[in-house]
Amino acid sequence: MHAKSDSEVTMSVEQSTPPRSPRRPLYYVQSPSNHDVEKMSYGSSPMGSPGHPNAYYHCSPIHHSRESSTSRFSASFKNPRNSNNHLSWKRLHRPNPDEDSDADDLNDAAPSPGHNVRLYLCFLLLFFAFFTLFSLILWGASKSYKPHVVVKNIKFESFNIQAGVDNSGVPTDMLSLNSTVRIHYRNPGTFFGVHVTSTPLELHYYQLKVASGQIKKFYQARKTHRTISTVVLGSQVALYGTMSVLDVRGNHEKVAVPLNLTFVVRSRAYILGKLVKSKFYRRVRCSVTLRGSNLGKHSNLTDFCVYL
Template sequence: MHTKSDSDVTSLEAASPKHPLYYVQSPSNHDAAEKMSYGSSPFGSPGHHYHSSPIHHSRESSTSRFSASMKTTRNHGYWKRLQRVGDSVEEDDQVDEEDMRHKKEIKRFYVVCFVLSFVVLFSVFSLILWAASTCYPPEIYVKRLVFERFNVQSGMDISGVATDMLSINSTIKIFYRNTGTFFGVAVKIAPIQLWYYQRHLANGPEVKFHQHRKTQRTIVTSVNAYQLPLYGALPGFSARNGGHDSISVPLNLTIGIRSRAYVLGKLVKPKFYRTIRCQVTLHGKKLGKPVNLTNSCVHHN
């Protein structure tokens, strides 16, 4: 009896497959489901363990490869979309930079045009003012000259040379009128000189003043010489001639007058130069009497 059972067991073991058998049945409860899921053998031997089949491994590997490829494809698509977004952002930035550069160029062009237009218009306006101001030159007349004192005496110069010494005191009166209707002028009268041919005899002081528009004034100034050595160059002036009543000497009076008009501040400043030369005769008998020079002067601009 015992031997038979052993042979039966051996035959059963030999007939049994090498791999464990799986049974699928509807679990009645949660515990039975857990037990069936773990694939317990019908013999309930604790030494048997669960081994996955090659089919299961191949399925897992293919699934993992598929999922990895899907992830790679998904990541590649994501990076492509991100790159497209970055490219679009860069293009937008480039377009914005080009727009800003274009706007700056337009603004710079308008600024340059405005500055040039302003300079041209201001220059034309200044030129018009300058041309208009030149139409209003000042009116100047040398009215009279008075020889108040005339004296020739013997003396010595600073080096001790004996010679005749001349002293003259005279006064001139000049009429000045500013004809400008919209500007005043700064006037300078200098030099004022008295000549005997090429020999310089007397000087007058420099005179400065400001003349308002459409106004006039009379300037009275002096022309003097004191102890001027003659060295015999003026034979008509000699102390040896005795009295001065017989002296009659032709002289030249030269007056330089500069007028500067401030039409538009210091930007438009027309200038008027005038040189006046008058012929006058010194008579020893007419000292202290005015000599009319209205018709005896020549004006040079």
């Protein structure tokens, strides 16, 4: 038995070893990112040498599929123009013409602030116009219901002339007079009451005022009436010779003094609160004759008065 040489041993080992499968090709995956290009070479590392047992793991198809899918996903995300995701994104963000038309219709239907202001102004103008028209109608209707004022009679209670001295110390005749005037007042208004006042009732002997009185303010309801009694007095009125021809000391029954009774009755109606008011003025002038024979008696003045 002879010893085998090294060459024989090598040849025998190569013959006994089964032929290996051809080496699989290596893949290089390149990702288009903003960073530096990374090259993945599985054959350049020591782990990927033909004799290393993990070579098939690094170059296996499963690992390659994972790396390639990841690279494709990153590439599609970074470059959406070349992928289907970009088209889907465009579809999501593409304006819908139906929605735009609905929005335009809503915008057209919604009133603008200027339109609301114009409507408000028109409403105010119409309201004031109708209110003014209604107020004018009420005011015009009230004018046909003028209050009725009638002086019924006058009664002279006393009449006296005596010598005296005025405030400045001048001696003259002094007149004292006491009388009562009765006035009938009626409000024919059907929808308003009136507040009544008057100017002083005055008795004049020509231009000389010899007595005066005042009607108290009162309220007269609609379609009602009343009789007013007012006292008209004159006390120590200086005559200064105007009645010197009269001598009442002898016979009072022969005294006849012409007088004039004048006053103005003012009536104010609040038809619609204080917004619509109607005023009525009644000027009265009566011719009165003071007779000594009628002292203490009522003198009828119904036919001796003028109403303006």
